[in-house]
Amino acid sequence: MRTPTLTVALTALVLAATAACSSEPTEGNAAVVGGPITVEATDTSCTVARTRAAAGTIEFTVRNTGSKVNEFYVYGEGDQILGEVENLTPGLTRSFHVEVATPGTYQTACKPGMKGDGIRGDFTVTGATSSQAPDAAMATAVADYQEFVSAQADALLARTTEFVGLVKAGKVADARKSYPLARGPWERIEPVAESFGDLDPKIDGREDVVEEGMQFTGFHRLEKDLWASGLQPDTSVVADQLLVDVKEIVAKAKAVTLNPLQLANGSKALLDEVATGKITGEEDRYSHTDLYDFDENVKGSKAAIDALRPVLKARDATLLATIDSRFAALDTALDAHRTDTGFESYTALSPAEVKALAVALDAVSEPISKVAAVVAK
Numbered sequence: 001m002r003t004p005t006l007t008v009a010l011t012a013l014v015l016a017a018t019a020a021c022s023s024e025p026t027e028g029n030a031a032v033v034g035g036p037i038t039v040e041a042t043d044t045s046c047t048v049a050r051t052r053a054a055a056g057t058i059e060f061t062v063r064n065t066g067s068k069v070n071e072f073y074v075y076g077e078g079d080q081i082l083g084e085v086e087n088l089t090p091g092l093t094r095s096f097h098v099e100v101a102t103p104g105t106y107q108t109a110c111k112p113g114m115k116g117d118g119i120r121g122d123f124t125v126t127g128a129t130s131s132q133a134p135d136a137a138m139a140t141a142v143a144d145y146q147e148f149v150s151a152q153a154d155a156l157l158a159r160t161t162e163f164v165g166l167v168k169a170g171k172v173a174d175a176r177k178s179y180p181l182a183r184g185p186w187e188r189i190e191p192v193a194e195s196f197g198d199l200d201p202k203i204d205g206r207e208d209v210v211e212e213g214m215q216f217t218g219f220h221r222l223e224k225d226l227w228a229s230g231l232q233p234d235t236s237v238v239a240d241q242l243l244v245d246v247k248e249i250v251a252k253a254k255a256v257t258l259n260p261l262q263l264a265n266g267s268k269a270l271l272d273e274v275a276t277g278k279i280t281g282e283e284d285r286y287s288h289t290d291l292y293d294f295d296e297n298v299k300g301s302k303a304a305i306d307a308l309r310p311v312l313k314a315r316d317a318t319l320l321a322t323i324d325s326r327f328a329a330l331d332t333a334l335d336a337h338r339t340d341t342g343f344e345s346y347t348a349l350s351p352a353e354v355k356a357l358a359v360a361l362d363a364v365s366e367p368i369s370k371v372a373a374v375v376a377k
Contacts, residue, residue: 039108041065041066042066043068048108072088105124150253175226289343291337
C-alpha cells in the first residue's frame with residue numbers, strides 16, 4: 001500500500017539517492033517518440049509540458065518543485081494505473097517510461113502529499129494503434145511473468161481464505177501466524193494489484209485512509225483487531241469483505257495484459273514500496289511483521305528481473321550482473337534477521353540495523369532504476 005506520509009528521515013535519504021541516479025532523461029532512444037515530456041509538480045499544480053503524444057512508448061521526466069512529497073500517475077480507462085512515479089521528495093527529478101499502445105484520452109495526475117485523486121488533466125494519445133510487436137525474448141518475458149502473477153494470485157486467494165477462516169473462528173493465535181503468510185503473494189505482485197483503482201486501499205489501506213474519506217478495511221484493519229484492539233463486533237464482516245475484494249482482484253490480475261515496460265517499472269516500484277513502508281515500520285504498525293513484507297517485495301522485484309533476464313543479458317549484461325550482485329547483498333542483510341519461524345519483529349531492529357538494510361536496498365534500487373530504459377530501446 002502506498003505510504004501517505006514519510007515519517008522517517010532515513011527513507012527520504014534512500015529515495016533521494018535512488019532518484020538522483022535515475023533522474024536523467026534517456027537520450028538517443030529511438031523507441032521514445034518526441035522525447036521526454038517534462039512535468040513540474042508543486043503543492044498546488046501539475047504542469048505537463050505536452051499533453052499529446054503518439055501511441056507507443058512515452059517518457060515523462062517529473063520534477064517536484066513543491067514542499068510536499070509528490071507522485072505522478074498516468075491513468076487509463078477505469079482509473080487503471082498505466083505508469084507512475086512515486087515518493088518524489090521536494091527537489092527531486094525522476095524519469096519513467098510508459099507504453100500506451102491505443103490512441104484516446106487518458107489522464108495524468110500529480111498527488112501532492114500522496115493523497116486523494118490528485119491534480120488531474122487530460123492527456124491525448126494520437127496516431128494509429130501501436131503495432132510494434134515485441135521480439136521473441138520480450139514476448140517470452142511477458143508470458144513468464146504473467147504466469148508468475150497468475151500463480152501468486154492463486155496463492156493469495158488460498159492463503160486469504162485460510163486467514164479469514166481463522167479470524168472468523170476467533171482463533172487469534174493461529175490468525176496472527178497466518179497474517180504475514182497470507183499477505184506474501186500480494187506483496188510479490190503489488191504493482192499489478194495496486195493498478196486496479198480503489199481495490200488497493202480496500203484490501204491494503206492503513207488506518208490513514210480514513211483521512212481521505214474511505215473506510216478502514218482489509219488486511220490492516222484485521223491486523224489491528226488481532227494485535228491492538230481485540231476482535232470487534234464487525235470483525236467477521238470485515239473479514240468477509242476482504243475475501244470478496246481479494247477474489248475480485250485475483251480475477252483482474254489473472255486477466256490483465258502486461259507489457260515489458262510494466263515488468264521493468266514494477267520491479268523498481270516494489271523496491272520503492274520497501275523504502276517507503278517496510279523500512280520505516282509503517283506498513284504493519286500493529287503486528288510489526290514488516291520484514292515479511294520486505295522479503296516478499298524483494299522476491300517480487302527479482303521475479304520481474306528474472307523474466308527479463310534474457311533481454312537484459314543481451315542488451316546490458318553489465319547492468320544485469322550489478323543487479324544480481326546487489327540483490328545478493330540485500331538478501332544477506334535481510335537473512336541476518338531471519339528466525340526459525342520467519343523474521344524478527346521490526347521493533348527488535350536497532351537504528352544501525354535499519355540503516356544497513358536501507359543502504360543495501362538503495363544499492364540495488366539504483367541499477368534497477370535503469371532497467372526500463374534498457375527495455376525501451
